[in-house]
Amino acid sequence: MSSINKRDETIKGLDLNKNTKEDKPAKLPALSKRADVIKVSDFNFFYKGKKQALFDINMDIKENSITTFIGPSGCGKSTLLRSINRMNDLISGSSIEGSIQVFDEEIYKQGTDVSKLRTEVGMVFQKANPFPLSIYENVIYGPKTQGVKSKKVLDQICEDSLRKAALWEEVKDKLETPALGLSGGQQQRLCIARAIAMHPKILLMDEPTSALDPIxxxxxxxxxxxxxxxxxxxxxxHSLQQATRISDMTAYFLKGELIEYNTTKKIFISPKDSRTEDYISGRYGD
Structure with missing residues (x-):
């Protein structure tokens, strides 16, 4: 398939009216009028030995939006994602420069309650990782560690979270069965329910469908x-078609740099940077 045809196939998945008419709740204001809930300013990330992975990243992310990070392997997408709730703190010898604010609070300032941050900014990983516990115990695990003891409250959290994850009807009669017995897609939705149970305001998802079948x-x-x-x-x-189907905003990364950040429609229909166009048309890839 030629690079032009590949880009055309990607654009076919982009409903130009979808994000403004069908999937956006009527009560949400226009994207441009929503508040910035994540602000990344002059952000640099270094692995041990000062190996730099991100270079001067600047971007704002709106509330009640879906933002996708695209780009070839090793371009810094996941590194930035994990910086937003400081998961990268777990990497020995890593360091940062610059700023990330979440709800106007600098998350890298001294004294930041990282546990609270990770409660407000939930994480769903590439591979479903349910605990070797029952479905019910998976969902309520976080609230229990936060001190919730009431069975009635935990039951409600479990049901609410599974409903929001579109899994309740499939598992409501087998909550005490092992979570590892679920299908791969169900396990990933269970992990989303587990994140939701902590009442986050932001959800970070690192290639959550890469291991799943099309359905x-x-x-x-x-x-x-x-x-x-x-x-x-x-x-x-890594799926350009997925980005066109679901996201409001798209950011293209290359070699640790943010090359272009704009509405998904503009990124895929009229990119400003030739490097972005090369990537989405297939002339440059993984």
């Missing part, structure tokens, strides 16, 4: 569009 992928995408009504979602994806 399971579609279910997760439909779920993500529904979750946008209540949460701000930032997702890393």
């Amino acid at each position: 399971a992928t579609l279910k997760v995408e439909e779920l993500v569009l529904e979750l946008k009504k209540e949460y701000t979602i930032v997702m890393v994806t």
Whole structure:
């Protein structure tokens, strides 16, 4: 397939009216009028030995939106995603320069309650990682560690979270069965329910459908569009078609630099940077 045809195939997945008419809740204001809930300013990330992975990243992310990070492997997408809730703190010898604010609070300032941050900014990983516990215990695990003891409250959290993850009807009669017995797609939705149970305001998703079949992928995408009504979602994806189907904003990364950041429509229809166009047309890739 030629590079032009590949880009055309990608654009076919982009409904130009979708984000403004069908999937956005009527009560949400226009994207440009929503508040910035994540502000990344002159952000640099270094691995041990001062190996730089991100270079002077600047971007703002709106509330109740879906933002996708695209780009070839090793370009810094996941590194930035994990910086937003300081998951990268777990990497020995890593360091940062610059600023990330979440709800106008600098998350890298001294004294930041990182546990609270990770409660407000939930994470869903590439591979579903349910605990070797029952479905019920997976969902309520976080609230229990936060001190919730009431069985009635925990039951309600479990049901609410599974409903929001579009999984309740499938598992309501087998909550005490092992979570590892679920299908791959169900396990990933369970992990989303587990994140939701902590009442986050932001959900970070690192290629959440890469290990799923097309039907399971579609279910997760439909779920993500529904979750946008209540949460701000930032997702890393290697699927350009997925970015066109679900995201409001798209950021293209290359070699640790943010090359272009704009509405998904503009990124895929009229990119400003030739490097972006090369990537989405298939002339440059992984």
